[in-house]
Amino acid sequence: MGSGKVTTDSAPFDFRGKHVTVAGLGVSGIPAAKVLHARGAIVTVVNDGDDARAREQAEGLEALGITVRLGDGATLPEGTELIVTTPGWGPAKPLFQAAAEAGVPVWGDVELAWRLRGPDAAPWLAVTGTNGKTTTVQMLAAILKAAGLRTAAVGNIGVSLLDAVLGEETYDVLAVELSSYQLHWAPSLRVHSAAVLNLAPDHLDWHGSMAAYAADKGHIYDGNQIACVYNVADQATEDLVREADVEEGCRAIGFTLGTPGPSQLGVVDGILVDRAFVENRQKNAQELAEVSDVRPPAPHNIANALAAAALARAFGVPAQAVRDGLRSFRPDAHRIEHVADLDGVSYVDDSKATNTHAAQASLASYESIVWIAGGLAKGATFDELVTASAKHLRAVVLIGADRALIREALARHAPEVPVVDLDRTDTGAMLQAVTEARRLAVAGDTVLLAPACASMDMFTNYNQRGDAFATAVGELRA
Template sequence: MGSRQVSDWQGRKITVAGLGVSGVSAARALAGLGARVTVVDGGDGDAHRARAAELAPLGIAVRLGDAETLPEGTDLVVTSPGWKPSSPLFAAAAAAGVDVVGDVEIAWRLRGPDAPPWLAVTGTNGKTTTTRMLASILTAAGLRTAAIGNIGTPIVDVVTGDEPYDVLAVELSSYQLHWAPSLRVHSAAVLNLAPDHLDWHGSMEAYAADKGRVYEGNTVACVYNAADKATEDLVREADVEEGCRAIGFTLGTPGPSQLGVVDGILVDRAFTPDRHKQAQELAEVGDVDPPAPHNIANALAAAALARAFGVPPAAVRDGLRAFRPDAHRIEHVADVAGVAWIDDSKATNTHAAQASLAAYDPIVWIAGGLAKGAAFDELVAASAGRLRGAVLIGADRELIREALARHAPEVPVVDLDRTDTGAMSAAVAEAAALARPGDTVLLAPACASMDMFTDYNKRGEAFAEAVRALAAERG
């Protein structure tokens, strides 16, 4: 890291909001550059105090139990992604004329002169899978890369570390983009847009605008979803570098400047010498794991970003073949008595659940949890013809039950009036009773998990454990 960067931060009084992973990472990096850092957090438990004790030897002050008051003399606030823009701390910063930025903005400002380019991925669903697919493709091309941002190693640690990279695959949430005003990446993709986190952003328009920030200043390609006009609209509105191209991806036959699918082959009509007349084969649908429609879309988006960076076609194929999805993302758990059991606990909103439901037929659907302000009519109406039955769990299951009554009144529904963790075993037993050979039992909750579980991973693990117990019981 150059002396210029050190002098930029020397002596600055910076307040970091939140003692989580990204907050601690930013605090350490900025203190190392000579900034006078104070971390504030509303918590005051044993874990908070232990983290504070670890930071004290670095000269980092930690204030616990008060997340609302701006420390005196603060000239910059660095926030963690989850803090809402309406937080009192930020109102106090605005009143004092102090900027608020996030860890991604800090990472962008801390890049050295030889920093690798960023290929960025955002969208309501599929971000992590697409980013990891992209990293797999880049690796297959012989490039030094890492999947970072909203996943993996904290982004500030990667940017300030000693590991040399050729290019970075960066997953960015709407929260992170909201707080990253100067971010300008090589190429970016917005995979899709559907209502989510509206309690944080305040409106769908504000949410979409934050997603669209990822396109600002792109130099080579703005990748959009041809099936989701809202993503193309964001490209049109973006202020990009001269020569930057709009590149679409589609599950159908691609037009010029698009990637798509022809006869089971993923093809490129964007980065070929004559895109009006020729298509370059990249991979087969069977190279994508799992080959569900929304996952093919993820693969096409990853391929588009990789091709924008100059990756050859063979590396796209090899990278997709090498990629393995994370747990709890349309993961096949077992086949029991002719019924397939699929864990898509990661489907924490209606948009993700709809994509998952579209991949199977007929389905016994396990759903429910915390709705986060979502409505379920559109999801149920689109999926009603595929449903053999539904088993509902969680705090907001009534909203799904009412949507089923309106749009799929003939579908049998089991309403489990319980939110304890043992409810998942009961849900699996009820689903087994509804399912017939050839059916799929699909956990695609369309809701967050925190009413019953620590996170969607724990929910998926409870489902898989119950399914394995069922398989053992039935021999």
């Protein structure tokens, strides 16, 4: 890790009379526009779309005195001194190219919230990674609450960062989920401690390359004060720590599913242990919780728990609060969610496994699986996933628009595994998929929905896809 005090300016910003352009309507653009307007900025909102929903949103903003330009998100409004963008707007947008040429800074919603913090603002414990962010942040919030701290899970989940920073409720510490999009547009962000859970190719169309994606993830470590938490099993996360420019005295803290070394958290004989935040860590370890305290106790979820525990311990949380927080935590729906047991076969909904990295972690959690997979591949390839998971597969049922890509990878790397290819992309295909999976499964197997693909070819989102799976399993029970 680098050393020395980071001097990047993050001073409060006086918006009065400043011409600020907000890029994009939606869940973060509209609140940002309102907050900026309330602080005296002269706000113009630009938006690519000009549909009925956008026009309705524009009317609400214009009634406040905010200018809105629909159908033209490419042109930099004259006099713009700052752009505040929504996370979905990629760096290749012409608006940002024009801003760079004009010397206009670009902030995201996270940067805006960071700049608006008061002098006594709660510290941030931040989490990013390709997979597991939401679960880890929720675990962290549960642990912090068990320690008696006023906290909230914020960022991409729960309370919005702007609400957390500007609302009437006060916090001791915030558990913050940050995406690579948000980190890209947060130049002055400097948190108490942060974790990168893992790195795998994702959103490369937005970032332009894997190197750019990793660099944006790694930005979460810049200026860390106490701990940079990394995944011992994922060298790329440790590399990001080595490259980070942090506060003097900040430590690299690893988490591992194996026996931890000094300055690591890990697992010994079914116990989560800490060899980082203890006296004489060369010889001593602190018991934190049992593996059975983690729900579900799948390997990648235990890793999430260790990362959450590391951040909590970096904040000074006692060991008992780690145990109590993990025991009280319940994961969101569609994340390795046990749906039912039928005839000795377990049915598990991991519809949230929308990319190959998440699906591989899910498939590694069970010995013998009938796998339901497919959807929108988003440019992904499946050879590595199939190679790593073949030994767990009893059979595969494929659905969705890009199922042929998975079928071809199975033919190359697991030709002995039976495959049912359902030539359907309608919502009702899920019942047929579950019916076929039941026919293929034997007692002791797990029928696992871990699609490794996005859902929008057949469903509104992964939640609807998971609900369809649970409904189909329920019909089998009837």
